[in-house]
Amino acid sequence: MSKATVSGTKPAAPKEHHGIDHSIDLGHGNSPAAWTCVIVMLIGALIASIAFVIANTPVFWAGIAVMFVGLLAGYIMRKAGYGVGGSKIKNTGH
Template sequence: MAGSSHGHGHTPAAWTGVIISFIGFCVAGAFMVMANTVGFWAGMVLILGGAVVGGIMKAMGLGADPKPLKMADGPLATREPAGAES
């Protein structure tokens, strides 16, 4: 899996969304430990903002192109169902 080249998440939209969400996670965690409710919810808004920004950037064409899923070739793809034997 480490050598796969299907480009999972390697787009500007994905990187930006994850970085913003990670910063929000750190902010929310820090303010939760400090028992500051307003700061915690500000971090939660940042987390959601990361998802929104990533989605907008993907809609602008900076995300991965959707690719149709392919069926696996091999013995499992050609096997008959267990109840089909006569």
């Protein structure tokens, strides 16, 4: 082991963001479309996981299909106006 001490280090130079504007609030997906998509996909993942553990191939693929249904439901709801900033959502400022 070396007994040399670490001398003063220079602060790190600020990193460039390559033209990305980080001041825009993205909303974090808090919308009925996003929540529906995530909940249905979680149910599908649960089904597929349990089927994987018990080695049941048809039920596993059914769980995967439920995950795709959740993805499709979220997309359809977003297009119907239930996504972030959608026309059917009451804007509460949150």
